[in-house]
Amino acid sequence: xxxxxxxxxxTVAFIIxxxxxxxxxxxGGIIPTLLFACLPLxxxxxxxxxxxxxxxxxFFIINYIIxxxxxxxxxxxxxxxxxxxxxxxxxxxxKNIFQTYEWKRSFNLLTILWAIxxxxxxxxxxNPYSVTDAWFIAINxxxxxxxxxAIIIPVLFRRFKNFYWLxxxxxxxxxxxxxxxxxxxxxxxxxxxxxxxxxxxxxxxHIIYSGIRYxxxxxxxxxxxxxxGLSMTIFGISGFFVKARWTKCLFWLTAxxxxxxxxxxxxxxxxxVPLAGLCIYTILCxxxxxxxIAGSLFVIVxxxxxxxxxxxxxxxxxxxxxxxxxxxxxxxxxxENKTRMIPLMRDKPFGIGLGLSGKRSKRFxxxxxxxxxxxxxxxxMYWIETGIIGISLYLSLLxxxxxRASYIAMFIVKDKQLRNILFSIIAGLAGVFVAAYANDIxxxxxxxLINILFVFLFVAPYYDKELTEHEATA
Numbered sequence: 001x002x003x004x005x006x007x008x009x010x011t012v013a014f015i016i017x018x019x020x021x022x023x024x025x026x027x028g029g030i031i032p033t034l035l036f037a038c039l040p041l042x043x044x045x046x047x048x049x050x051x052x053x054x055x056x057x058x059f060f061i062i063n064y065i066i067x068x069x070x071x072x073x074x075x076x077x078x079x080x081x082x083x084x085x086x087x088x089x090x091x092x093x094x095k096n097i098f099q100t101y102e103w104k105r106s107f108n109l110l111t112i113l114w115a116i117x118x119x120x121x122x123x124x125x126x127n128p129y130s131v132t133d134a135w136f137i138a139i140n141x142x143x144x145x146x147x148x149x150a151i152i153i154p155v156l157f158r159r160f161k162n163f164y165w166l167x168x169x170x171x172x173x174x175x176x177x178x179x180x181x182x183x184x185x186x187x188x189x190x191x192x193x194x195x196x197x198x199x200x201x202x203x204x205x206h207i208i209y210s211g212i213r214y215x216x217x218x219x220x221x222x223x224x225x226x227x228x229g230l231s232m233t234i235f236g237i238s239g240f241f242v243k244a245r246w247t248k249c250l251f252w253l254t255a256x257x258x259x260x261x262x263x264x265x266x267x268x269x270x271x272x273v274p275l276a277g278l279c280i281y282t283i284l285c286x287x288x289x290x291x292x293i294a295g296s297l298f299v300i301v302x303x304x305x306x307x308x309x310x311x312x313x314x315x316x317x318x319x320x321x322x323x324x325x326x327x328x329x330x331x332x333x334x335x336e337n338k339t340r341m342i343p344l345m346r347d348k349p350f351g352i353g354l355g356l357s358g359k360r361s362k363r364f365x366x367x368x369x370x371x372x373x374x375x376x377x378x379x380x381m382y383w384i385e386t387g388i389i390g391i392s393l394y395l396s397l398l399x400x401x402x403x404r405a406s407y408i409a410m411f412i413v414k415d416k417q418l419r420n421i422l423f424s425i426i427a428g429l430a431g432v433f434v435a436a437y438a439n440d441i442x443x444x445x446x447x448x449l450i451n452i453l454f455v456f457l458f459v460a461p462y463y464d465k466e467l468t469e470h471e472a473t474a
Contacts, residue, residue: 002072003361008056011089011109017406018403021222024367025140033123039136039267039416055088055091055159056088056153056156056416057165057166059084059085059088059168060166060169060170060452061169062081062084063081063171063444063445063449064170064173064177064444064449065173065217065303065445065446066080066081066104066214066444066445067217067218067219067223067443067444067445068180068217068218068427071192071193071196071217073152074085077444078137078138078140078141079104079137081140081444081448082136082137082139082140082144084128085140085144085145085147085148088148088152089096089148089151089152092152092155092156101155102155102158103155105154105158106151106152107149107152108150108154108458109400109401109404109458110150110401110404110454110455110457110458111147111150111151111395113347113397113400113412114143114146114147114150114397114403116145116393116397117143117144117147117393117394117397118144118147119394120140120386120390121142121143121354122143122350122352124353124354124385124386124390127350127353127363129348129350129351129352129353129356130352130353130354130356131353131355131356131364133364134353134355134356134360134362134364135353135354135355136383137355138156138354138355139354139446141442141448142354142442145230145447145448145451146451146454147158148456149448149451149452149454149455150451150454150455153452153455153456154455154458154459154462156454157459158462159463159466160418160463160466160467162445163456163459163463166452167238167421168237168247168250170231170449171235171250171251171254172229172250173396174227174228174235174254174257174258174261175254176217176229176354177216177218177228177252177261178216178218178228178258178260178261178300178338179225179257180216180217180259181214181216181224181260181261182260182264184214184215185212185214185264193353198213199344202215202220205220205221206221208218208266210266210318211414212266212274213264213265213267214264214265214266215265215267216261218287218444219444220460221267221442222267222269222270222439222440223443223444223446224261224265224267225261225262225266225267225269225270226260226270226273226435226439226441226446227269227270227434227445227449228258228262228265228270228287228430228444229258229270229271229272229273229428230264230273230428230429230431230432230446230449230450231254231255231258231428231429232254232255232258232259232273232274233273233274233277233278233424233427234254234421234424234425234427234428235251235254235255235258235424236252236255236258236274236424237420237423237424237427238251238420238421238424239252239255239279241416241417241420241421242421243417246322257272267343267439268438269435269437269438269439270392270435270439272431272435273428273431273432273434273435274431275301275302275431276427276430276431276434276435277297277424277427277428277430277431278294278297278298278427279294279298280293280426280427280431281423281424281426281427282294282295284406284409284410284426285423285429286410287421291347297472302351303408312390314422337373337374337376338380340373340382341370341373341384344370345370345371345383345384345388348370348387349387349388349389350386350387350389350390350427351383351384351385351386351387351390352370352384352385353385354385355385356384356385357370357375357380357381357384358373358374358375358381359374370384375440376438376439377437377438377439378436378439378440378441378442379395379436379437379439381440382394390425398433402426402429402430402456404458405422405426405454405457405458406426408422408457408460408461409422409423409426409457409459409460411459412464412466413461414464415463415464415467415468418460418463418467419464421462422456422457425453425456425457426457428453429450429453429454432446
């Protein structure tokens with residue numbers, strides 16, 4: 001069935017291509033026509049020579065470093081990542097001409113849920129407040145990549161070792177990010193970073209009363225802190241369960257480096273990622289011993305931050321401690337902004353349109369009062385842009401995803417190593433969405449990284465079957 005479907009798709013694409021060549025010949029002349037006619041050949045050659053998961057690994061690396069590159073070479077990162085996302089999908093479908101993929105692996109609950117969310121975001125294009133250009137820029141992070149990743153990753157990453165190597169690549173990237181943060185703290189900022197701070201206004205949020213917030217090669221300190229918190233949680237837990245000794249060392253080194261990166265980022269909400277992740281992990285593993293140890297550690301950390309002034313001479317500890325201070329000026333401003341948003345949102349159940357909240361609206365000459373208020377967090381941004389209906393739908397889908405992923409990890413997967421890696425991913429992602437209450441977590445690399453991790457939670461039963469069969473024959 002799937003093979004016939006891909007043949008129909010190829011036929012339709014061929015007919016559309018012929019029509020496009022005909023129109024180009026009439027309107028554009030012979031040169032544009034020849035260039036366009038070469039595109040299918042180029043795509044087929046690329047699909048033929050692309051080996052295994054290598055092009056996805058390249059995409060993963062680009063996603064992690066593109067924010068840093070754009071600081072030195074101005075570019076439209078959103079359009080580039082959208083093009084790469086669509087390109088990966090095209091390559092996979094073209095490769096299907098030469099080899100048959102197990103597309104049934106892609107048909108799971110996650111794909112259905114993201115398809116529902118994609119449909120809602122697609123309908124947002126008809127929102128009377130929507131701006132088409134803003135929608136096209138925002139749709140990739142909102143719904144297109146989650147859906148495409150849910151379709152292509154299960155058929156592309158067929159073996160556990162493919163997923164395992166992706167984790168190793170991520171660990172190495174996290175080490176580089178932490179090292180870059182260390183370099184900034186020890187040797188200062190370079191010319192491009194100073195330009196971003198003092199000309200483009202980054203200093204307003206990164207050089208503050210409590211000290212300097214370092215951002216590595218990511219877009220800002222908040223983004224840096226969140227991704228460090230996520231890698232710290234996942235690699236810190238997984239390090240106890242991976243089998244290879246060198247991988248254990250790599251993962252634990254990454255966790256320690258990520259802790260350092262989180263601290264120097266000065267991102268208070270990022271502290272919630274490992275703290276909330278630790279709580280979720282102890283619940284998932286259903287161990288009284290682990291629950292007591294983790295619970296005691298959690299209580300000690302909270303008491304240290306809320307009931308003592310120990311370490312206040314250190315700006316990093318002082319800023320983390322301010323996370324729990326409801327009298328903090330930043331905390332009050334966020335609350336005031338949300339209070340002002342409520343009456344403005346009452347007649348907008350579907351929001352003001354994708355990509356139009358906060359500063360992003362300025363490039364589209366949108367003068368809505370809501371666009372003047374900074375959303376400050378992912379949940380507020382989704383509320384403003386998709387309305388109360390959109391944020392309710394999104395949170396409902398997230399709850400279903402987490403429940404199903406937890407069930408798979410707890411009751412379906414039998415391999416101890418894989419099960420605990422899944423526990424660490426669920427814990428880390430849960431912590432990230434707790435932090436989403438105060439930060440936008442969808443900027444590069446976090447948005448794409450989060451959606452990739454979600455997919456592996458649902459592909460895990462295939463890996464478990466592979467691992468258990470290997471142990472049985474070993």
